[in-house]
Amino acid sequence: MKRMLITGMASIMIATAMLLGGCGNTETKEAPVAEATTEIAVKAEEPTTEAVTTETPAADAVNDEVTKEAADLISEEEALSICLKDAGVAKADIINERVQKDYDDGKDIYDVEFHVGQTEYNYDIDAVTGDILESESDIDDD
Secondary structure: OHHHHHHHHHHHHHHHHHHHHOOOOHHHHHHHHHHHHHHHHHHHHHHHHHHHHHHHHHHHHHHHHHHHHHHHOOOHHHHHHHHHHHHOOOHHHOEEEEEEEEEEOOEEEEEEEEEEOOEEEEEEEEOOOOOEEEEEEEEOOO
């Protein structure tokens, strides 16, 4: 980069000296100036183009990965439906339902909790496959 800058500056200085020197022949004065200007413009644009092209794909890849991960997950409603089917209860019978996305043991999961009568149900559902990872039910004595 330093060498390119020095070469460009030297070309400009030579072209300026030729213009100021008053060589009598106009064709000789203008040809080197046009070449020096073109050479500097091309060299100055190259680093800018490379920087833009190397940063854009990386940002797109991150956005694509986030979108892909979100698309692979089942919905909260699907997670609740899996739990209700396993518990053998209807949605109309539940109270105090809570479905929360969580991350446990390297997996995206849904932590699902609901009550039916005096029974409390707790489930951990794999947010990608819909598999039941853990389930328990307790009778609430309170």
